[in-house]
Amino acid sequence: MQVSRRARAMQESPIRKLAPLSVEAKRRGIHVYHLNIGQPDLPTPPEFLHAVAHFSEPVLAYGPSDGLPALKDAVCEYFSRYRVHLRPNEVLITTGGSEAILFAFNVVADEGDEIIVPEPFYTNYNGYAQMANLRLVPVRTHAEDGFHLPPDEVLEGAISPRTRAFLLCSPNNPTGTVLTREELERVAALCQKHDLFLIADEVYKEFTYDGRVHTSALELPGMESRVIVVDSVSKRFSACGARVGALITRNPQVMAACLKLGQARLCPPTLEQLGAVAAYQLGEEYFAAVREEYQRRRDVLYDKLTAAPGIVLRKPRGAFYMIVKMQGIDDADELAAWFLRDFSYQGETVMVAPASGFYATPGAGRDEVRIAYVLEVPKLERAAEVFLAGLEQYRSLAPAATRQVR
Structure with a gap:
């Protein structure tokens, strides 16, 4: 064997x-x-830990497969501070950002399909692609130019009949690169031209320096049905062990399919969600x-x-x-x-x-x-x-x- x-x-x-x-x-x-x-x-913010420690229900029961309503509301309120307006049914709470990536991979593509990703990239994308039986197609970026995206002809040259999505991470792990709005718009145009999804890993969205402001893929006009955002509290609130993330999309078909995956794993962790609700109430x-x-x-x-x-x-x-x-x-x-x-x-x-x-x-x-x-x-x-x-x-x-x- x-x-x-x-x-x-x-x-x-x-x-x-x-x-x-x-x-x-x-x-x-x-x-x-x-x-x-x-x-x-x-x-970790004491508000997070206090909320977990003061759970008072007599039974730690299953929660909703798409996450606690209070946390979905908190995520929507939080994103509104960044010019992104969401409804709770556009947010699915996941077991960490990792699960959100895995759900996105499984929903946008079938076995043997391809997702284009600039490299270097977060190494665990490889594992998620293996789990979903997908192929990651790398597009090379370079240290000498700060790991920014190559010209359009290079990006478009990576597209094949089996391509189903682009995957971008900004601010980036492992490079620290923050993509400009112009770079995001270039990728969005290719997604529209070739009928592709855009998966945006934005778990470091608060961590921008020198006065720079992060642009979310959710802000891109004409991309409402194509964008899937991966989010997480791990780095945002220094709570990596909590394993609370979110998948965000305005595409109802994508959300319905992701919810099926969420139902298969029952529910995300309840106590940590309560901690996240408290943390999201922290101010700027x-x-x-x-x-x-x-x-x-x-x-x-x-x-x-x-x-x-x-x-x-x-x-x-x-x-x-x-x-x-x-x-x-x-x-x-x-x-x-x-x-x-x-x-x-x-x-x-x-x-x-x-x-x-x-x-x-x-x-x-x-x-x-x-x-x-x-x-x-x-x-x-x-x-x-x-x-x-x-x-x-x-x-x-x-x-x-x-x-x-x-």
Whole structure:
């Protein structure tokens, strides 16, 4: 007997696969700075935790398959602050944004169909595509231009008779890129021309810096029946373990199909939904403080890294990630393992995510790592020093590669 082809084809997480080496490094007494995973260290709002702790019903019963009405109302009210007006029947509460993506994939396409996605992209899209028996078609973006979308002819060239949707993530994980309205409108025009859906992963919508404002796909005129937005409280309220997300669409057929999937898994978690209702009542001052903190972290990390030789990096404008391209490195997977297995700097090392796992194109991203700036500033400054010290030492082990660094 053997497991299914689907299971064998599932990609191992590039974010988590080095965990055993991290455990072993800590066992040897080495302090590890975790820059590999997007786990915010900011406190979960006490309002969220208070609502969960004060659940008073005698039975924790099944909730509605589409989510608690109070939470759907809260999501609608929240989006109205961002110029997007929704009705509760256009919101389906999901078990995290992950389930929303999986539902969207299963509803817009059949087995063997294709979804176009700019790469690098959130690595778990690969797993969801495998579960839905779909094929992700990558469109390459590059560090040198800040990972913005390529020209229309490149995007349109990826469309085939089996294409069913574009998938965009903005603000982006793993690059931190915030797509401009013009870029979104270009993709929308292609969707209209070729009769495609647009799946928009907007779970980092609040995290935009330097005065930039996120444009939601829900704002695009003429796209009302085509847009499916993926949303989540995980990063918004530093509540990754809550597993509460949402799928948003104005297309009633899409919503009805997604509701069937929701009914099959019964309901999203009730207690965490109650926490989310309370958190959504927080005002703009909460998000302003969060944005200010992450922008400060971004600036510290960006300045530290770009002051070193051989780093290709454009300042990310959103989320809390950056893809760092390193001259003189040809195997970032090995580099990431080496940091944990063979390197320490004054008793410390770093854990980063090799970027190759965020690409579908074979061989792409082998000179890049993703870094999440989810540590407070003093720790982030120190982590950057340790990373650069290790990078310099690693390059010295390969003199021929070092000559490429300038």
